[in-house]
Amino acid sequence: MALTNTDFAIEVSALHKSFGKVHALRGVDFAVPRGSVLGMLGPNGAGKTTAVRVLTTLLRPDSGRVIVEGYDVVRDAAAVRRRIGLAGQATAIQLELTGRENLEIMGRLNHMPRSSVRGRAAELLERFEIADAADRPAKTYSGGMQRRLDLAASLIAEPSVLFLDEPTTGLDPYGRLGMWDIIRELVGRGTTLLLTTQYLEEADELANTIVVVDHGEVIASGTPDRLKDQVGGDLLEFTVPDRAQLDDAVRAVAGLSDSAPTVETDAKRIKVPVGSGGSTALVEAVRRLDAAGVVTEDLALHRPSLDDVFLAVTGHAAEAAPDGAAKGQKSPAAGVAS
Amino acid sequence: MTAIAEPLKSRARPSAAQMARWAISDSLVMTRRNLLVWLRVPAYIVFTVVQPVIFVLLFRYVFGGAIHAPGSGGYVSYLMPGIIGQTAAFATFATAIALAQEATKGVIDRFRAMPMARSAVLAGRLIADSIRMLIVILVIIGVGYAVGFRFQNGVAGAVGMVLLAEIFGITICSVSAFVGLAIKDEESVQAFGLIWIFPLTFVSSAFVPIATMPGWLQVFANNQPVTLVINAMRAMALGGPDFPLNPSLWESLLWLAGILIVFVPLAVWSYRRVG
């Protein structure tokens, strides 16, 4: 069984894990090429943390195979632990200790020599902008600083594979951007990264590949762009304030693409999936609506976010129009598809 | 096995000697970490040092007059071994709470995902807690001396008493470690600790002669391990015909060994399945 491929830092196949009656993971497969970023996207309870805990040797899988850097996480857990870094969903720093003490202790526990621990801790404190607060107890840090310290602690021994479980949860937008920069820089240095997130734009922003997980299963995977294509590309949206003009408006934009427009009659809103030709379609729509004498409001081009991808693949799509035109709708209750 | 994984595997295994060195150094790093945390949190120090000192003063001056104690040293001498034993037992609250916090906050998860020795979290906790206990015991003995307590059985007796108190504390620590890791919720751990540590220490010979208790309670008090340990500690500290060393000493050592044999594996087991 020559499953092991040196090009992959992480290989997961047919991974199952249950807690009693809860099937947290039911047959998960994916592989992460060395040096790339995998974004694992899923709602609360999808099984993201469970997957991370199996991959980082904290939980034994019920069945399936997980190889990290060539080592089996069950049989060679110790070897895996020497190569990985983990920052969990909650920060695991000791709040009573200073930032520097936290890092130095983690370095020592990773069996780094005392002399190199000191320098490495100082370097990380500097790089993560905690140097000024390095000798204050971590409980005086802001949430963002605690997160950065936690991440720094997971990097102390320069792991080649890093697992970050919801690294930006609880951060303000500024803190999130800062964390993104740090993560990008890490990846630039060749670290393989698996990151879980509920923030769709985060996976879009950082990941080379995304796996969408729901109820313990991978329900979609691919590059962010490919996933967006699955949803049907760009979506043109506008409102027609005068209800009497709704039909005229639909006729005017009907020929814009192969997909039929959807109409939310109550909201007087029209949506037209226009594939990847968003900008031209926008100009064309304005021209046609104008020619038809339809007055519109809020005319906008909506590029699908991973939100739309997620909703499209988690089951909501099944309730939408058979042609798939309404896949991007936020709520199955929102209006009647044409 | 795959052709690629095999050589990696053989290259990766550290020697047994190396593993042993890591186990020791990791435990010491954890010990230092735990002691640092203790020193940084005033509430821990108050709970572990100030509270027993208050007990000494309270029992010595408030209840002491009403209690007639056997032996020649008066109530304060009778009291001190009891307070020290109780302090060792109470100190283990902190063990349970700290481990429960670390389990719920994901700290133990973090440690378990690192190459550190598996034993180091528990070992570091027990070592740090016994050092902390020793410091507290020495402080209390100092306070005891200030209010009239004297060792009456020589240096060997005094050292023996402190040693037995330590062994007793470590034993209760192993119970607390299991409780903390098994229950994990900090407040439940605290409440549960009160339920078993309070009766065990108060319904014992720690503060009053058991003969003053009602008969049905004497049956329990006379036969429970805290009484045996404290009787043995008292015998070592004070000596004399009023406080015979045996059978308390060997009975208490048997009890402690039995508790350790049961609870150390339980603590290790609950550590492994945290999360």
Ligand SMILES: Nc1ncnc2c1ncn2[C@@H]1O[C@H](COP(=O)(O)OP(=O)(O)OP(=O)(O)O)[C@@H](O)[C@H]1O
């Ligand atoms: N130790 C456990 N015991 C019992 N059930 C568990 C345990 N850990 C996770 N579960 C269950 O497994 C499922 C997946 O949980 P998991 O924590 O992996 O989800 P998640 O995707 O990380 O969610 P979140 O975004 O909320 O962190 C949930 O139904 C959860 O209740």
Ligand SMILES: [Mg+2]
């Ligand atoms: Mg989670």
